[in-house]
Amino acid sequence: MDLTYSAEHQAFRREVLVFLEAHHHAAPKGGGAAQRPSAEAVAWQKLLIAHGYAARTIPGDPGQLESRFLALAELMRTETAGDGRIMDNPILRDRLLRLQAELAAMKFNGLRVLSASANGGDAGLARLIVKLQACELAHQISALAIDALGELGVLYESSPHLRAHGGWQQAYMFQLGLIIGGGTAQIQKNIIAERGLGMPREPKLATDWGRL
Template sequence: MEPGVGAPLDRFRSEVHAFVTAHAPAHRARSGVRSPENAEQYQELQRWTADLYEAGYLGADWPEEWGGTPGHDPRRGVVVAEEIARARAPMPPSGSSLAAHALIGFGTQEQKARHLPKIRSGEHLWCQLFSEPDAGSDLASLRTRAVRDGDRWTVNGQKVWTTNGQWSRYGYLLARTDPDAPKHKGISAFILDMTLPGVTVRPLREITGTSDFNEVFLDDVSLPADALIGALGQGWTIANTSLSQERNGVGASVVRLQLAIEDLIRDAAAVRLDGHPALEHDDVRQQIARLTSEVDACALLARASTAGHLAGCGSPADAPMAKLYFSELNLRIAEYALTLLGPDGALTEGDPDAIAHGHWQDAYLYARAYTIAGGSSEIMRNVIAERGLGLPR
């Protein structure tokens, strides 16, 4: 059965909708994957994360020992992500979820007991320390080194594009431990205490005017031996396994597109062209209709991808196709919205004369990031061609 179909899931969706409406943070989430802008929003995010775990809407796929739900229906995770997106509420930090799945799958009992309860309580946020300046789409080329020094590890290197790095207590770190091994084999996973000496977090101010990403510098950072997750050299497997658990965001992405179309229709009725609402013009209605049709197609593609994954018969190209379609369509919607607004599209958030409070400008400035983050569109096309269609490299 497809996600969101059937009476049990419909009842569950109504329950989640009521919960999210009652408990979501007061501030509306901005476009994209964003970090808290101040301490108040950070504390709200902690509280919101804790509420979702406490209610069983997050972490239901964890082992029962650590708070999971026996017989968990994985389709429910899709519903939760969709309802959070529909409420325009912030998503809980993905770094925490990725780290939790790495610990559940490969961590020691001591590591689980120390960290999983504080992820559930929202006390500790985690960031994902994977990408580097010269190792983004080709992650296996990372050069951050972890060298064994007695009963400790000494880490040197740099990470970048680290979402929530400035707020995180721990980092889920990939580092090279065997420089002589093939590049996919010489990587290990570690728990990094972000408060350790030698860890420097430098927020990156983006074109949106906010700092959602960070650079993280690691200079002779000393980690205890028990910071290693899993076996030595197992980092690539651990990373891919934890990433494969995160499929709920596909449905949430489609909801964001559907909301964008709703916003576009609303604002097209407010904008005036030749003295009339823009929505009364045939060409405007036709363009919005075309974009709406593409959103419907994207929804079907995402649903097929999720259904195939849950049934265990998906193609390696499914998720890349859904990601590629979403990110490029999201950009086209934002571009058209700014074109429709004309000169008013230059007005920033907070300007009292800005249509939709300047939302479209922020959405447009962030939209390009979606075509790069999580694998650029060029890389996605290569994956689809090679793994999905069997074409040569």
Template sequence: MDSTAVDSLGLRLDDLDRAWAQELGAWLAQHWPAHRAAIRAAAPTERDGALRAWQSELAEARYAAIGWPEEFGGRAATTTQQLLFHLALGEHRAMPATGRIGLNLCGPTLISHGTPEQQELFLRPMLHGEHLWCQGFSEPDAGSDLASLRTRGVVDGEELVITGQKIWTSGADRADWMFALVRTDPAAAKRDGISFVLVPMDAAGVDVRPIRQISGDSGFSEVFLDEVRVPLANVVGGLDNGWSVTRTTLANERAVLFLGQQVALTSTMRKIVAQAKEDLPGRPRAAADPALRDRIAGAWIETELVRINGMRNLAKVLDGQNPGPEGAMSKLFGQHVEQHVHELALDLGGGAAVLERGAEDAPYDGKWALGWLRTRASTIGGGTSEIQRNILAERVLGMPRDPWADA
């Protein structure tokens, strides 16, 4: 593994970790190239199958969900080993498992709160890419304030009848299952009376409507639930106990969030520096402009600050502690940095940088224009910047809670 990448995160590896990383690197070098070729050659209608096949290959080698316990098909990998895994993927330019929403969020939740029957039924297909999952949490009036959700679940015999709407549901248009929060006791307090439910996406009454974004992608969808019947056996952790169950899900969502962000930012900064040294058609190289050089230096410093804050939180995890509310800083500051970096990339590329993919003379095949458009949502998705500031103000600085939070 590239020692520069390891050094950039400040990791100190023992002999076992180094051997683990070498084994992983050799495996990726042997198995990834054929799958990369298959994924690139696949027609749009066949790409999903090619991605699932790669996940199945990862699962067979116990690399699909390395943090899972060994008895469930994982490797019980340490936090350091999980970091090394992501670094190795970046070094080999290999894709992670396509079903990582299920693997990273729902899987650990089922391992912690699921019944043996639920674990037996859902974990293996999730691991091998036979079932892809989406997260049904956000609603039109319950995004950052998740506890105000209104989707209802009414018990009818041995079934739960669900009616409501979810929005900004990533990957819903290709998912086989959704783990959703449903209000099952409307008379209970705001954070009580909520259940964590597993919903098949092919059930009668489920309507998925992709949302076209400014970037042209449709990675999010609206999901309408019209009297969808789900067995009570699909409730995880018991009726009305969903808020407690969800804390496990959200903890896993933030566990190593900064790492993917750091790897992506570092890669983008390297490309920006390389582009600044190039002579572009009709304009001198950007590195000759003192103002642009100053902006590049500033962006590099911001990227390093994201790394340092992430390493501070990682040190807590490695020491057996909860990273705490300071983790909100990685989300808040890091995603503003994403926007700054892509704005810089557009400016360095000149007028041609706004060309879309496939356009002649588009730098990096339109990567900067697409990245800039996608990062407009960075400060909204996964908890808005305003919510992250509230977390830091209340839980780090000790300021009073907003009145609406307990309404």
């Protein structure tokens, strides 16, 4: 195995070392998952982007969800139910259109958060809804796929009639776990209400020996 660096790789390493030598004093100190990035962290992120060492990304990853949505739309166009396409079912088509609207709203909200971060501001409520919005929308896309497939939507493992190798069923269960993991949807809604809308904290259950 050849572990030597190419001339291009060596030049890139020297470029990075020169950058770090010149700007290491601007790197943010400490760590932790702060709810709001410090001005120091925002300035460092801007510096990395300006020099090509980091890329701007939209929170919530709407690109991945858009790919899933397009796959769902294609599924509904090609699969049939009875004498017609699934897409011709007005109830399922209406659900698909609502998901498309929610996906667009999520993308524009992510751009708002990204713009605020790039300008050193705080997106406030827009930032707080990203996780809840992304997790629930992903789950709703998979749920519609399973509903649209009808009886085929409950198949798993090695059935000859399985669609997409069971990817929709696996995604449905995995995304349900994401809604629960890292803070359930209910906890996320509490955070949005208390920190974003300024509503009073949820009351604690009182007991004979104190409050839980």
